[in-house]
Amino acid sequence: MPTVGPTAERDEARAMHAEAARVSPTVRRWRARARHENFPVALRVLPRRYRRHLGTLYAFARTVDDIGDAAQGDRLALLDRVSAELDAVYAGGTGSGPLFQRLAVTVADCGLPHSELERLVEANRRDQKxxxxxxxxxxxxxxxxxxxxxxxxxxxxxxxxxxxxxxxxxxxxxxxxxxxxxxxxxxxxxxxxxxxxxxxxxxxxxxxxxxxxxxxxxxxxxxxxxxxxxxxxxxxxxxxxxxxxxxxxxxxxxxxxxxxxxxxxxxxxxxxxxxxxxxxxxxxxxxxxxxxxxxxxxxxxxxx
CATH class of the missing domain: 1.10.600.10 (Farnesyl Diphosphate Synthase)
Structure with a gap:
């Protein structure tokens, strides 16, 4: 196995900074919020690709929860919009907005089952009833x-x-x-x-x-x-x-x-x-x- 030298470390650092520059304020807020959870959402010792995917899943789950708990207006209609976004992602789309764009990458990279993401939406539909x-x-x-x-x-x-x-x-x-x-x-x-x-x-x-x-x-x-x-x-x-x-x-x-x-x-x-x-x-x-x-x-x- 090749050793990781200073050049490789600099390349890794550049990649991390480049990713951070592309992260939206919304995703940054979710990362800050994750620090207050009962459990570590994405430990720093994990490889970066895993941290990115776990952070995206956390942001999706909390976004859906916030819609179900505190959104103004017709929450069921808003949850239906989330389901429509998921349908678009699984149809090969890139998603609208930073969160669904990142989710599309995670879905493609990890082969996430559509049904499991949809169950999180359904939980919040149940909360309305x-x-x-x-x-x-x-x-x-x-x-x-x-x-x-x-x-x-x-x-x-x-x-x-x-x-x-x-x-x-x-x-x-x-x-x-x-x-x-x-x-x-x-x-x-x-x-x-x-x-x-x-x-x-x-x-x-x-x-x-x-x-x-x-x-x-x-x-x-x-x-x-x-x-x-x-x-x-x-x-x-x-x-x-x-x-x-x-x-x-x-x-x-x-x-x-x-x-x-x-x-x-x-x-x-x-x-x-x-x-x-x-x-x-x-x-x-x-x-x-x-x-x-x-x-x-x-x-x-x-x-x-």
Whole structure:
């Protein structure tokens, strides 16, 4: 293998600066926003091509979420426009606007399935029609649209998707979504949505007015603790995915898993009071959890 000398390093630096110059202000905003997520979206240690593709997927997912959560006007019509953009990309177009232009490149380079991107749009359509979930299984049904496709797309970026890996990824991604719902109880309640299963709220005597109180009562804390416990179980079930991967894919997924574990720890450290402030994972806890996952070593799966 040839060594990388100063000339090659300068060429790489020039390429990175050239790309940065072409990045739109919108994409820069998404990169800044990604730094505040519970998990590392695109670790700097990953090769640049992977960081670019992961960043594009993140920007797409968050753009669709923002339309579904906060767009003015007819949100369903706006989501239909996103679907039309996806159709154009998969028909061989370059996309309109910086985000879809970058997405077209990622779709072509990685062979992303159209159906997984469309499921993210469908999750936000559901948000316009459904604002309560009766049971935890009902909530997981929503996560199958809002979260699980992201993990499958990430595996595809690394050309590491197999049926078993996708199933393990689904558990990790569902856990990440559940934990985010626990963090955002008040924000969601003010938006007219309740993602904590209503059967659990009833079980612990929590009224919906309690979701916007100054601090969480014992019933709400118990309801949140139950969801966190369930999320940790999902993380444990999905954890073997890290051992089945190699290289950059393994590092990236270890980061996502670690973000989930650190978020669960943050919620527990705050006594599951999600109203006084939004519990946030410490970066040091994310790093330690990632190292722990990586130290466990590759398994005997069909990793490549």
């Amino acid at each position: 459904v604002d309560r979930y009766r049971t935890f299984d009902d909530l997981l049904g929503y996560c199958s649209l809002s979260a699980e496709p992201v993990g499958r797309l990430v595996l595809r970026v690394f050309d590491a998707d197999t049926p078993r890996r996708c199933e393990l990824s689904d558990r990790i991604c569902a856990a990440l979504q559940v934990l985010e719902h626990c963090q955002d109880v008040t924000e969601d309640a003010y938006a007219g949505r309740v993602y904590l299963p209503t059967s659990d709220l009833e079980r612990y005597g929590v009224a919906e007015d309690d979701l916007v109180a100054a601090t969480a009562g014992t019933g709400l804390r118990a309801a949140v603790a139950l969801q966190v416990q369930r999320a940790v179980t999902l993380l444990d079930e999905g954890a073997p995915l890290v051992r089945e991967l190699r290289g950059a894919a393994r590092v990236a997924v270890a980061g996502y898993l670690a973000g989930g574990r650190a978020t669960a720890r943050a919620l527990a450290d705050d006594g599951f009071d999600v109203l006084a402030r939004r519990p946030r994972p410490r970066r040091s806890h994310v790093a330690l959890a990632a190292l722990d996952s990586l130290r466990r070593g590759p398994g005997a799966g069909d990793a490549r």
